[in-house]
Amino acid sequence: MDKAWQDVLxxxxxxxxxxxxxxxxxFNGMIASWVTQCSHEPPRVALAIRKSRLCHEQIRESGTFCINVLPRESAERIRQFKIADWRKKFDACSYSPSPSGLPVLDDCIxxxxxxxxxxxxxxxxxxxIGTIQSxxxxxxxxxxxxxxxxxxxVYRGDK
Incomplete structure (x- = not known):
């Protein structure tokens, strides 16, 4: 991509x-920034995930995902979700299952x-495109x- 365009993005x-x-x-978890509401009725959100991410394939296979809205204070702590061993990402945090069994951080908004x-x-x-179930x-x-x-x-998702 042309550098000038990237500066604008x-x-x-x-x-x-x-x-x-x-x-x-x-369980797996990843940091994402390209998330938005895209329908009110039915209630839907859109989530963009890079095709090379493990979560991409896991969402395709499971057909489910959970979006945790994070508080401003969690900026440093969530770096644990960038570690190489995805099976250990939840070792250092407290969470509860959502109604569909997906992790919800106990300190998310x-x-x-x-x-x-x-x-x-x-x-x-x-x-x-996901329909909100709960x-x-x-x-x-x-x-x-x-x-x-x-x-x-800046969060490009490639760092």
Whole structure:
């Protein structure tokens, strides 16, 4: 991609979320920023995942994912979800199962439990369109969500 275009894209503002999945081998989680609501009725969200990520294949196979909305204070702590051994990502955190059995961090703002309805290839990512099956607030009050501004200003997903 032309560098000038990337500089503009780096100025886009996104939330930083933890997407959790369940595979036959266990739980996995990854940091994601390309997440958005895309329908109110039925309630749906869109999630873009790079095709080379393990979670990509796990979402394809399971047909489910859970979006954890992270508090601003978690910027450093969530780096544990970038470790090489994906089976150990949840060792250092406290979580509870969502209604579909996916990890929900005990200190997240809230979560959305989703089933995949559509997939759209978009180049090096797949756009997973998920219908929200359940969700809820975990922390309430004035907790602000984590954004790219809190996460070093830029999150390209390739670092």
């Amino acid at each position: 780096d100025r886009f503002s996104y939330g930083i979320y933890l997407v959790t999945v369940l595979s036959p081998e266990g 809230g979560y959305l439990d989703c089933t995949v309805d559509h997939t759209i290839g978009t180049g090096d990512h797949t756009l997973f 969700g809820g607030m975990i922390l309430s009050g004035t907790t602000a969500p984590l954004t790219t501004a809190d996460y070093g200003g």
